[in-house]
Amino acid sequence: MxxxxxxxxxxxxxxxxxxxxxxxxxxxxxxxxLAGRIAAAHAEIESRRGGDVGFMELPYDAAALSAVTDKASELREWCRNFVVLGIGGSALGNIAVHAALNHPFHNLLPEGHPARLGAPRVFVLDNVDPALLDGFLDVVRDELDATVFNVITKSGSTAETMSQFLWARDLLRREGCQPGRQIVATTDLSPDRSLLRRIADEEGFFTLPIPANVGGRFSVLSAVGLLSAAVGGVDVRELxxxxxxxxxxxxxxxxxxxxxxxxxxxxxxxxxxxxxxxxxxxxxxxxxxxxxxxxxxxxxxxxxxxxxxxxxxxxxxxxxxxxxxxxxxxxxxxxxxxxxxxxxxxxxxxxxxxxxxxxxxxxxxxxxxxxxxxxxxxxxxxxxxxxxxxxxxxxxxxxxxxxxxxxxxxxxxxxxxxxxxxxxxxxxxxxxxxxxxxxVELGKQYTYGLMNREGYEPPAGAPCRG
Missing domain, CATH: 3.40.50.10490 (Glucose-6-phosphate isomerase like protein; domain 1)
Structure with a gap:
């Protein structure tokens, strides 16, 4: 560059x-x-660059860019709805890119309209509110066989995202679709660190890695944000x-x-x-x-x-x-x-x-x-x-x-x-x-307890789910 x-x-x-x-x-x-403290901060950031802090190296990752653009080109040939399943850092960057760089009414434009840039509709489901998920199905049910779900969670065990994954995989199975073709998993590279990676390897999902030294809220310039952007017609090289x-x-x-x-x-x-x-x-x-x-x-x-x-x-x-x-x-x-x-x-x-x-x-x-x-x-x-x-x-x-x-x-x-x-x-x-x-960890642990996950207790005074 x-x-x-x-x-x-x-x-x-x-x-x-x-x-x-x-x-x-x-x-x-x-x-x-503050010049002295800023100088010390500068030295620390430089010393950690590419080590335990990796967000600043993402623009130079040619292999990741190639994997993303190749997969996006393939998906754009047949996909009519591209759906991100994620929350927090696995969703907010995707939403920001789509809102900023695609047509403000992208999903409402008719297929083939030049302002759609040949792209499918792009959805980001960043909540487990049942009304959101049920309403989404009203939009895509007739095109489910041409819908791709990009499941994004670095740990591969985020309760909200993995519940969405279970829902989407079950839906595709029940409707006679092809989960192996229609699910893309973006997660940690290591099966030891990511349950989703292990599932993807077992079931043949296409996967994209999230670097170990890039946290969720710093991941928009990794495959986390780049795949939905590229599928949506964004020039990710310019990004x-x-x-x-x-x-x-x-x-x-x-x-x-x-x-x-x-x-x-x-x-x-x-x-x-x-x-x-x-x-x-x-x-x-x-x-x-x-x-x-x-x-x-x-x-x-x-x-x-x-x-x-x-x-x-x-x-x-x-x-x-x-x-x-x-x-x-x-x-x-x-x-x-x-x-x-x-x-x-x-x-x-x-x-x-x-x-x-x-x-x-x-x-x-x-x-x-x-x-x-x-x-x-x-x-x-x-x-x-x-x-x-x-x-x-x-x-x-x-x-x-x-x-x-x-x-x-x-x-x-x-x-x-x-x-x-x-x-x-x-x-x-x-x-x-x-x-x-x-x-955020305490809330997660209480949620696990309320959902009867083994090894976790609900908060004091809260009823357990039956």
Whole structure:
């Protein structure tokens, strides 16, 4: 891949005191004071790269890319519905890619429509709500023989995903379909570590590996996210090229040259000044679901009871997703006039429709509406973003802007890699293990007990299922 510079730009103007005032803004010297800790974090990240931390190596895995694109090409010849079965990091990245890079009404377009790019419909079932599963069957039952289920779980034993797998395999068997052809398993490479891998080997399912040093919430640029993207018509090579460009930028030493390190430092400083809520607000309908992915990345990586050197630290910022301009008419009232406990990150897309735009009105309009009628939706959208940024500044609300030229495979790859590096630097600053999630384990154990799994007990006072 060519060593190109990233398109993404970080604008931190509105976090400083000269923009939002001394009480709520930072001084440049406060940020610079973290240079030593950022340098130490940089050295640690570099030393672990490709060892126990592998997300930054994913853009260069040619073998994985070839396996994904070959399988996607084969599936696109006959598959009419591609269904991801997964949860958390095995689903949120897939949803974000599909929402960002496919047509906003992809699944509603008729088969053969040029905007479908020759792709099947793409579904991500990221819940075990029976109403969701039953409703999904209403959509695909008549095309079940042309439906592929991609089961994604690194451990191969996630209760939610494996229950979906049992349901899908049983359904295919009962309907006379071909589970061996219609199930793709994405899981750990080792049968010793993954029950799903053992089942796949026994039943002949096609499999794709999840690297041992890549956790679920960091796996979107692995086969976890790439297969559904490629099947859906996304240029996964460009997605990885964008990620590679940002990887190079985030390996730079020093706060001024490293956007992810600067972003982490700014949010860390605000956390220490009583602003523990970090809001990601893309001004792009296509990037709405990126905010969901971001929330998991931030929450599971940084929300920890115990630190690296001390127990009972109970740290972690609270991530919140929003979307412009929709949420200007819902939560922006709180963000501008509520408690001073938030920092907003806005994502600006300079050309939402590429080189095109949509006129608001081509004919006559009422005089009172001429200011709208004579303009375009792109101009209105840009004005709303600028107005929000300025209003937040004038209300003394710190905010950053991430700016990309357009929503593209390349810019999305950059965003994924940027946030993964930023949360890794953040973990070093908070002195927590960025890559574990012990807090979710107790709920899992209680669930196993409530489902009568051998060796597990239900929570005290809860009735067992019969």
């Amino acid at each position: 060519a060593a190109e510079q990233p398109m993404l730009q970080l604008d931190a103007t509105n976090v400083y005191a000269d923009a939002v005032g001394d009480e709520h803004g930072l001084k440049p010297q406060e940020v610079q004071a 990885l090229a964008g990620a590679a460009a940002m990887d190079r930028a985030c390996r730079a030493e020093g706060l001024a040259a490293n956007p992810a390190a600067l972003y982490a430092a700014v949010l860390y400083l605000f956390y220490g000044r009583g602003k523990p809520i970090t809001v990601l607000m893309p001004y792009s309908s296509a990037l709405r679901r990126l905010a969901d992915w971001y929330c998991q990345l931030w929450a599971e990586s940084l929300g920890k009871r115990d630190g690296l050197s001390a127990e009972g630290v109970f740290v972690g910022p609270t991530p919140v997703g929003a979307v412009g301009v929709t949420d200007q008419h819902s939560v922006m009232q709180l963000y501008q006039d509520g408690a001073f406990d938030k920092v907003l990150t806005l994502i600006e897309v300079e050309r939402p429709l590429g080189d095109g735009d949509v006129p608001i009105c081509r004919g006559r309009s009422e005089p009172e509406l001429s200011y709208l009628a004579e303009s375009t939706f792109g101009a209105l959208f840009a004005a709303e973003l600028t107005a929000t940024r300025c209003a937040l500044r004038d209300k003394r609300r710190p905010n950053l802007t991430l700016r990309v030229p357009a929503v593209s495979a390349r810019s999305l790859g950059e965003l994924f890699m940027f946030f993964q590096y930023a949360v890794t630097y953040s973990g070093c600053l908070y002195e927590v293990n960025t890559f574990d999630q012990p807090g």
